[in-house]
Amino acid sequence: MSRIITYNTAAKADVLSCLGTDGKLTAEQHRVLGMVRERAEAAQRDLDAQGLDWGLPIPEALGHLLEGRADSTAHYAAGAYTTALQCVIDIKGSDPYDLGVYSRPATFLLALDEELRRVGVSEDLLLYPHVFSGPPKEIPFFLPHAVDGPHIGMFPLAKAKPAADAYRAVLDTVAPDFRDEVDRFASVFASEHSEWEYATKAIDWYDQDTIFFSITG
Template sequence: MSRVISCNTAGKAAVLSYLGAGGKLMPEQHRVLFPGRGARRAGVDEDLLLYPHVFSGPPKEMPFLLPHAVDGPHIGMFPLAKARPAADVYRAVSGSVSPEFRDELDRFASLLESEHGEWEYATKALDWYDQDTIFFSITG
């Protein structure tokens, strides 16, 4: 099954206040993404792995549940502060992942680099800037 993952940045607190409040891969998905080896073998620290964040669900601080499909939450989050380190390690391990996923991994690393660059600039140059999280929306 193909899924489209869209993302946007926001302040986690702002999203929670807007919603009225102050994940992991299924075994088959893990098998397809990492055939024959665990993700840590590729050299990625657990806190920078993509899958726990993309499929993490909405913020835990939400006082109510959002409905989602049986196969998992279709919302995820990744801290902008970790975007650059994640992009660097994804580029470094690109050669050790399955060839059919390298292009997607490189595109995701580019996205993380871009988002981190904007975040780094804005947090220094704009006193009103409060975005701290990349939010993912998974469809398909």
Template sequence: MSHNISYSTADKADVLAFLGSSGTGLDTDRKRRLPGMLEAALAHQESLDDQGVDWGLSVPVALSHLFAGRMDSDAPYAGNAYTAALQHIIDFNASDPSGLGTYSAPSTFFGLVDDELSRLGVRADLLPRRFLFGGPGEEFPVLHSVDGYPAIGHLPLARTKAAADAYRAVLDRIDPDLQLDVTQLIEALEFEHREWERATANVAWYTQDTLFFSLV
């Protein structure tokens, strides 16, 4: 089975505002996003039903749990449903998603990338598998999909340049079998850094601070 990795940028505080909110305490702009999140969760569940996938907890119900500030379902695949529901919250607070790539085994592949970059001297805190599979952030509930997917990763936008620079500095020494994918990651991080830097300097309302990764 192939897995797609996409990414988008958001203000982490905007996403966190929906957790435990029960739809109250949200400003008018955030409240307008609630129906879209529910509609997306319903459509997601319909797709799962069509595929015969049963997580024991529906995505819309998982979404309602997150709004209520709870994650106490004992369904066997509840972590999958909660992760999917959180991704819908992120999507409605984030930029349009961009694709990073499709991989048959992304965890294994980026484990190899980490090993190679580490061998070449890249710091452990900048290795890509760490942020791709590192969860949405320490302020968020801990999510565990039973089979590893869907998954959410994150990288502060303030650190995208440091990661891209570290990879580019060793790019000519990386295993040729890994170079193309690392180059694509570098270009994505460099672009997001430029956009973040430009918007932070020139757009008064801009507050996005996090690059969120979606792995499905």
């Protein structure tokens, strides 16, 4: 079964601000979380349409995260919590874009990283550790890992230009099987850097700092 990787950008602090609020919300937070709840309900309807039961409804999982916990013992609670967190990221962040569709994304990205490493790309710019990084480490409570997905990953926007430059610099030396993907990833990072650089200078309230990856399917 193919896995779909999408990405958007958001401020990590904005995402974290929704977790563990325990009812202490500003009027703006109430408005935003209303949209997050609608997104969680839509995600649950999608699960129901597929005949899937994770043992913990996604809206209920979202409620737990807002309370500052993720302690359900349901058989696939980890998937519900990850999906609920993705709902927060989607509402707090930009519109999502497709990064790619892969039958085995982890295997492919590990192989790509090995090729990039071989031609001299630095470890901190390799893809797998970021795409499969997991949710923010700053979440103040334990969030179980969804072994079979969905998965969340992160890449700092401050590293987008260095990554684009590094990938383009080695484009002619990577193995032909990886060249198109390296070129595409370089274009993605260059585009995200341009938008980030412009918005940081031109929009006084802009504070996005992270590319968030979502792996589903």
